[in-house]
Each structure stands twice: as C-alpha cells, then as structure tokens.
Amino acid sequence: MNAPSEAFLHDKLQALQAQADEFIAVRRDIHKHPEMGYKEYRTSDLVAEQLEKWGYAVTRGLGGTGVVGQLKRGTGGKALGLRADMDALPIDEATGLPYASCNTGIMHACGHDGHTAMLLAAAKHIAQKATFSGTVNLIFQPAEEGLGGAKKMMEDGLFKQFPCDAIFGMHNMPGHPQGHLVMRDGAAMASSDNVTITVEGTGGHGAVPHRSADPVVAASAIVMGLQSIVARNVDPQEMAVITVGAFNAGVANNVIPQSATLRLSVRALNREVRELLEKRITDLAHAQAQSYGVRAHIDYKRGYPVLVNHMAETDFVQQVAEELVGKDRVVRNPRALTGSEDFAFMLEEVPGCYLLIGNGDGSGDGHGACMVHNPGYDFNDDNVAVGSAFWSLLVERFLPA
Numbered sequence: 001m002n003a004p005s006e007a008f009l010h011d012k013l014q015a016l017q018a019q020a021d022e023f024i025a026v027r028r029d030i031h032k033h034p035e036m037g038y039k040e041y042r043t044s045d046l047v048a049e050q051l052e053k054w055g056y057a058v059t060r061g062l063g064g065t066g067v068v069g070q071l072k073r074g075t076g077g078k079a080l081g082l083r084a085d086m087d088a089l090p091i092d093e094a095t096g097l098p099y100a101s102c103n104t105g106i107m108h109a110c111g112h113d114g115h116t117a118m119l120l121a122a123a124k125h126i127a128q129k130a131t132f133s134g135t136v137n138l139i140f141q142p143a144e145e146g147l148g149g150a151k152k153m154m155e156d157g158l159f160k161q162f163p164c165d166a167i168f169g170m171h172n173m174p175g176h177p178q179g180h181l182v183m184r185d186g187a188a189m190a191s192s193d194n195v196t197i198t199v200e201g202t203g204g205h206g207a208v209p210h211r212s213a214d215p216v217v218a219a220s221a222i223v224m225g226l227q228s229i230v231a232r233n234v235d236p237q238e239m240a241v242i243t244v245g246a247f248n249a250g251v252a253n254n255v256i257p258q259s260a261t262l263r264l265s266v267r268a269l270n271r272e273v274r275e276l277l278e279k280r281i282t283d284l285a286h287a288q289a290q291s292y293g294v295r296a297h298i299d300y301k302r303g304y305p306v307l308v309n310h311m312a313e314t315d316f317v318q319q320v321a322e323e324l325v326g327k328d329r330v331v332r333n334p335r336a337l338t339g340s341e342d343f344a345f346m347l348e349e350v351p352g353c354y355l356l357i358g359n360g361d362g363s364g365d366g367h368g369a370c371m372v373h374n375p376g377y378d379f380n381d382d383n384v385a386v387g388s389a390f391w392s393l394l395v396e397r398f399l400p401a
C-alpha cells in the first residue's frame with residue numbers, strides 16, 4: 001500500500017500483513033516452479049497439503065489438477081466460493097529475479113502464482129482466526145490461459161458438489177496503483193471466439209479461370225463482407241471485433257488453388273451481440289461463397305463467454321473493498337476490458353463478481369507496472385497481504401457469525 005494513514009489500516013489488513021512473509025515465500029516458490037494448464041501437479045500438491053494442514057476438507061481431481069478446500073462452521077446455511085487460478089504461460093522469463101522460473105520456456109507471467117498465494121494466505125487466516133458461520137469453498141482451478149479449466153471443473157460437478165450462493169474471483173492488474181481494488185458491474189470482459197472458414201473451390205490453370213471456381217476471389221469477398229457486420233449490423237453503441245488474422249491460399253502465380261482458409265478472432269461485450277456475430281458471419285460466408293460458385297465450411301469455436309458481473313455481488317464487493325482500504329483506493333465501473341477470462345463460465349451459473357487488484361502503476365520504484373504476459377512481468381508481493389485481507393473480510397461479511 002502506498003502509505004495509508006494509520007486510521008485507515010483496517011485490523012484485517014494488519015493481521016494479514018503480520019503473516020504475509022510466509023505467503024510471499026510460497027508465492028516465490030510457485031513462481032520458481034511454473035506449470036502449464038492441466039499440468040499443475042506440484043502446485044496443486046502444495047495447495048492441497050496446506051489446506052489439509054489447516055483443517056479443510058480437500059477434494060482433488062475436479063478438472064484434473066483442480067483443488068477445492070471446504071470449511072464449514074456454525075449453523076449458517078449460506079455458502080460462498082472464492083476462486084484462484086494456478087497455471088503459467090509458455091513464455092521465457094526475462095526478469096532475472098532470484099526466484100525466476102527454473103522450467104525453461106514456462107513462466108508465471110499473468111500472476112496466477114500470486115492469486116494462488118493470496119487465496120492460501122486467506123485460507124490460513126480464515127481457518128485459524130476468522131469469525132463466520134456457513135460454508136467456505138476455496139476453488140483452485142487449472143488451465144485458465146485459453147484451456148477453460150473453470151468449465152472443466154464445472155463439467156466435473158464443481159457446483160453440484162459444492163453449491164455456492166455467490167462466487168468471487170480476483171486478478172492483479174498492472175497500470176492500477178498497487179493494492180487498489182477495481183470492480184465493474186455488468187459486462188466487464190469480452191467473449192472470445194475462434195472461427196475458421198475454409199472456402200472450397202475448383203482449382204485450375206491461372207490462364208483459364210473460366211474452367212475453375214476461384215476460392216481466392218471468393219474468400220477476398222468474404223473478408224470485405226465481414227467488415228460490414230460490425231459497421232452495419234451491430235448497434236453502434238455496442239463493442240464488437242471481427243479480425244481476420246490469417247488468410248492462406250495458393251502457392252504459385254499461375255495456379256488457381258483448390259481452397260482458401262480464413263482464421264478469425266471474434267469478440268463482443270454483450271451476449272446478444274455475440275449471438276448476432278455468429279449468425280451474420282455464418283450466413284454471410286455461406287451466401288458470399290454461393291454467389292461465387294464455391295462452398296464455405298465454417299468451424300465456429302466458441303471460446304470464453306462475456307464476463308458479466310452481477311449487480312448485488314458487485315455492490316457487496318465494493319462495500320467490503322471500501323471498508324478494507326478506504327474509498328479513495330476503490331474504483332467502481334472503469335471501462336470494460338477486451339481481454340477474456342474463463343471465470344465468465346462460473347458467473348453464468350452462479351451470481352458473483354470478478355474484481356481487479358492494482359499491481360502497480362509505475363510510480364515509486366516502478367515495480368508492478370509491467371503488463372501481464374510480458375517476459376519482464378512479476379506479481380507485486382505487497383498484494384499478498386491486501387488480497388488475502390480482502391478475501392478474509394469478504395468471508396466474514398458474507399457469512400456473518
């Protein structure tokens with residue numbers, strides 16, 4: 001924290017600061033041993049061992065390497081879920097830190113080491129010092145980076161085995177001052193879909209185009225037509241992205257190829273817009289292909305949905321945040337992010353809120369401002385105390401004794 005006045009140092013923050021060193025060491029240990037999605041064997045062992053030590057009922061195997069720690073206390077009938085992600089990225093670390101990755105080509109460049117450590121630090125405090133009545137489910141998920149570990153845990157019965165009245169998740173964010181808490185109601189992060197359009201024509205000699213059906217011209221018309229969807233079909237007040245990131249066809253100047261392939265990244269911040277984009281892209285590609293006498297095959301792969309925070313839970317997160325760090329370190333409703341996040345799947349099934357914790361804005365020693373997924377990124381260890389204090393206070397306020 002950038003020197004809050006004593007009056008603002010919430011007792012929860014003091015308590016979690018007092019045990020922060022233990023979990024900064026855990027964070028650095030996880031950082032040094034990063035593991036890719038669904039291969040978080042060492043990390044999930046470490047998480048499970050610690051949770052067991054503090055008296056949690058530990059369930060393993062959901063989503064492969066996922067871990068759930070459950071703690072019930074008192075007679076309260078409510079349950080909540082707190083979620084952290086554990087996976088790393090295929091990046092060569094360039095920080096030069098003493099605890100830099102010892103697994104070549106793999107790096108905790110998104111701070112999931114920190115998310116895991118913050119939730120573990122909270123787990124210890126919740127078990128040993130917190131006052132609450134009800135059920136706490138701590139969800140450590142695998143494979144957030146593109147592989148949908150959240151969905152996999154749900155398919156394996158996460159919310160059937162561990163029903164939750166609300167769920168909460170937290171991601172660090174460079175560019176916001178360290179320890180500031182940021183939340184947005186409604187759509188907060190974009191959906192992300194991957195589409196492959198294969199245009200099947202009839203190949204032939206470049207000198208006799210009338211004896212072939214040219215997939216290059218047809219695919220070019222599709223690329224141009226796609227631009228009209230965002231411009232002419234989507235409400236101008238809504239956000240939508242259709243990027244044709246790859247166009248592959250042909251090998252020689254005098255050969256009309258048999259096929260052409262387009263690869264698209266499609267994003268939206270509204271579920272209806274997402275549906276509209278899928279329908280229009282599909283219809284337009286088929287119709288455009290037909291008009292050129294070729295055929296379009298469309299492989300529409302839905303990735304992560306729009307992340308939509310629920311209003312009541314976002315209000316609640318704001319209240320807890322303001323109580324913990326003070327109003328001037330809380331930001332409500334910044335602009336939505338165009339990145340995507342698989343916690344969105346969980347929010348489709350259970351009400352909740354995904355918030356951000358500032359990793360640093362480059363002020364002071366400049367620590368923490370380097371963007372996630374950059375080889376120079378590092379999680380800001382000062383957030384171990386703030387993040388775990390936030391989780392602990394949220395449990396006490398959500399499940400009052």
Ligand SMILES: [Zn+2]
Binds near residue numbers: 372
């Ligand atoms: Zn990431």
Ligand SMILES: [Zn+2]
Binds near residue numbers: 110111144171
């Ligand atoms: Zn991340």
